[in-house]
Amino acid sequence: xxxxxxxxxxxxxxxxxxxxxxxxxxxxxxxxxxxxxxxxxxxxxxxxxxxxxxxxxxxxxxxxxxxxxxxxxxxxxxxxxxxxxxxxxxxxxxxxxxxxxxxxxxxxxxxxxxxxxxxxxxxxxxxxxxxxxxxxxxxxxxxxxxxxxxxxxxxxxxxxxxxxxxxxxxxxxxxxxxxxxxxxxxxxxxxxxxxxxxxxxxxxxxxxxxxxxxxxxxxxxxxxxxxxxxxxxxxxxxxxxxxxxxxxxxxxxxxxxxxxxxxxxx
Numbered sequence: 058x059x060x061x062x063x064x065x066x067x068x069x070x071x072x073x074x075x076x077x078x079x080x081x082x083x084x085x086x087x088x089x090x091x092x093x094x095x096x097x098x099x100x101x102x103x104x105x106x107x108x109x110x111x112x113x114x115x116x117x118x119x120x121x122x123x124x125x126x127x128x129x130x131x132x133x134x135x136x137x138x139x140x141x142x143x144x145x146x147x148x149x150x151x152x153x154x155x156x157x158x159x160x161x162x163x164x165x166x167x168x169x170x171x172x173x174x175x176x177x178x179x180x181x182x183x184x185x186x187x188x189x190x191x192x193x194x195x196x197x198x199x200x201x202x203x204x205x206x207x208x209x210x211x212x213x214x215x216x217x218x219x220x221x222x223x224x225x226x227x228x229x230x231x232x233x234x235x236x237x238x239x240x241x242x243x244x245x246x247x248x249x250x251x252x253x254x255x256x257x258x259x260x261x262x263x264x265x266x267x268x269x270x271x272x273x274x275x276x277x278x279x280x281x282x283x284x285x286x287x288x289x290x291x292x293x294x295x296x297x298x299x300x301x302x303x304x305x306x307x308x309x310x311x312x313x314x315x316x317x318x319x320x321x322x323x
Contacts, residue, residue: 065094072104080108081116088119088129098129109140117144118152125155125164134165145176150183157188161195170201181212189216190224197227197236206237217248225252226260233263242273253284261288262296269299269309278309289320297323 063071065086072083084104090096102123108116121140124133138159144152157176160169174195180188193212196205210231216224229248232241246267252260265284268277282303288296301320304313 065092075111077108077111077113077116080104080111081113081119084108084116084119088123098123100129102129109143114144114147114149114152117141118149118155121152121155125159134159136165138165145179148179148183150180150185150188153177153180153183154185154188154191157191161191161201170195174202181215184215184219186216186219186221186224189213190221190227193224193227197231206231208237210237217251220255222252222255222257222260225249225255226257226263229260229263242267244273246273253287256287256291258288258291258293258296261285261291262293262299265296265299278303282310289323292323294323297321 068079068083068086072079081104084101084107086092086094087097087104088101102120105116105120105123109120117140121137121144123129124137124140126132138156141152141155141159145156153176157173157180159165160176161173162168174192177188177192177195181192189212193209193216194200195202196209196212198204210228213224213228213231217228225248229245229252230236231238232245232248234240238244246264249260249264249267253264261284264274265281265288267273268275268284269281270276282300285296285300285303289300297320301317302308303310304317304320306312
């Protein structure tokens with residue numbers, strides 16, 4: 058068992074023993090610049106590579122991430138994919154997601170959407186929220202796999218319950234349109250609001266529209282304006298127009314032609 062109380066100096070010395078766990082931990086310390094150690098991503102890559110070569114799964118994952126992002130090393134999607142694949146062989150839901158992402162985008166490997174969906178599914182079954190969202194999107198759009206709104210809704214729901222704001226917004230869309238689930242404006246409003254509260258502009262606009270119309274929730278134009286303005290500040294064009302119109306027409310809020318003009322010019 059590795060001594061968790063090692064000082065940075067002790068860890069640096071111990072890492073030279075060839076123990077992959079120590080190599081990984083020292084690389085992690087260098088990558089983050091923690092415990093008073095100067096951040097050195099290039100050195101971190103060296104230590105991750107040593108541990109990865111000895112089969113350390115987290116080091117393989119970390120090395121893949123640094124190669125994928127070009128952090129501390131020249132960006133190399135192909136080698137990143139190799140390490141993600143190795144890390145994914147023992148069950149690692151994060152690595153499985155990364156393999157799926159590389160295959161989905163064709164980065165470092167030939168694009169294979171059907172294969173990507175299989176890797177996403179492995180990761181999604183382990184409750185990896187991003188994998189659940191990506192698989193849900195592929196199912197919703199029929200992107201390389203047969204379209205299936207019901208299964209898409211199931212994956213969005215699982216990720217939404219974990220607090221993923223994208224999944225919450227997508228689930229709201231399905232309830233809004235009645236795709237794969239019964240049309241339910243109250244549930245659409247519920248999930249849009251959860252996503253909006255986390256800052257997703259599209260969800261802020263959508264809950265704003267429902268509150269403006271009183272659709273699935275009590276009509277409240279002042280609250281709708283607040284949501285439109287939050288999304289507008291993030292550059293969401295539809296919300297900028299809605300906020301401008303409400304200000305220009307004094308629609309449920311105090312009139313302000315000057316502020317309306319600001320949003321119309323965005």
